Amino acid sequence: MRDEDDRLPANARMARVAVSAIFFVHGAVFASWAARVPAVQTELRLSAGISGLVLAGPGLGALAGSQAGGLLVRHLGSRAVSATAPVVLSVPLGLIPVAQSPWSLMGLLVVLGAADGCTSVAMNAQAVVVQRRYGRAVLNSMHAIRSVGAVAGGLAGVATAALGLTLTTQFVITAAVLAVVSAVAACGLGPDRDRARQAQRTKTARVPDAGEQDAADHGPNRWMLVLLLALMTFLTALVEDAPASWSGVYLRHVGADAATAAAGYAAFSAGEGVTRLFNDWMVDRIGWARLIRVGTLCCAAALSAALLLGQPGTTLPALVVAGAGISAVFPGAFTAAGGLPDAPLAMGQVGFAGNLGWLLVSPIIGGLATVVGLPIALGLLVVAAATIAGLAPITRSAAPPHSGTRQIAQEMNS
Structure with a gap:
């Protein structure tokens, strides 16, 4: 490589x-x-x-x-x-x-x-x-x-x-x-x-390139793909941003001391950040869709274990696994949106959905917690991760195939 x-x-x-x-x-x-x-x-x-x-x-x-x-x-x-x-x-x-x-x-x-x-x-x-x-x-x-x-x-x-x-x-x-x-x-x-x-092809009798042709094959459904990618990023924002506000609160809820509670978000972020260093290698071997599906299922399983067992000693490792599991979704969603016709607008909608999730996660979790309790409210994150796993195939259908390095080098020199 x-x-x-x-x-x-x-x-x-x-x-x-x-x-x-x-x-x-x-x-x-x-x-x-x-x-x-x-x-x-x-x-x-x-x-x-x-x-x-x-x-x-x-x-x-x-x-x-x-x-x-x-x-x-x-x-x-x-x-x-x-x-x-x-x-x-x-x-x-x-x-x-x-x-x-x-x-x-x-x-x-x-x-x-x-x-x-x-x-x-x-x-x-x-x-x-x-x-x-x-x-x-x-x-x-x-x-x-x-x-x-x-x-x-x-x-x-x-x-x-x-x-x-x-x-x-x-x-x-x-x-x-x-x-x-x-x-x-x-x-x-x-x-x-x-x-x-793309602009030049628009002025002439344009022939779609590989990425556009793949998306164009979906015809009028391409905006459905954008909608599904936006839903994916909204759900990802819930899973990624909830630990910032609620991991420490949950750890205190299950009896952790102040120092352990303070480490909750750091554990999640460490799992996410370190795993992203290796995800590119994984994508080139198993593809975006499979990596996202396996990762988010692991995320859902880890969060389920943390909520069901209710122990600080299992919650911290579970947060590391959850961060690792969710780490590929945002890059995969942006890559997929970037392979669609009118990619900038598609990426704008993906970004909008992620920001909306970031804005709403604390009110959603807080509101649910007042009604059903914090552990059950945090179960929403398990549902979100599992739903992302179900949506993972859209990153395969929307993303353009990679070109060979030699072809790209020639393209850059032209």
């Missing part, structure tokens, strides 16, 4: 590094904010009720941003949007200390969320272009790098707090550094050659 990579043009390898850097920035920006939420709440003297409203800002903004991202990528291309959106994403982060009221803070967070959603669609669209040129799966590793960025952003927030630096110092320096990284990465992003060829 390394020999195949060496035969790729230098600009293809550079594009992979560049879009990976954008993934890093995307993870680092939001984590930098999240790590200092308590300090911002204290500084602005936000009540619990007002905090809940203000903290919904990023989720609300992301819904609009994902739709805007799809439209912008459609008209401007993934390279142009991936080059600018991460820089824009850094601006509201640096302006957070300027907020003097809950409403000005919420306004900044809405802008932050909108830029986050737009960046997510654009960078995944650019990653699919790079992946197609590589001729094998590389998108999982980029999502793993996003997780590294999130860890780095969180640790930066912890370090600045430990050093006693002001919020202004942290946010301004972090935003400036990440904006520079984004600007440098923009120089290496790859051209949307597929988009250019």
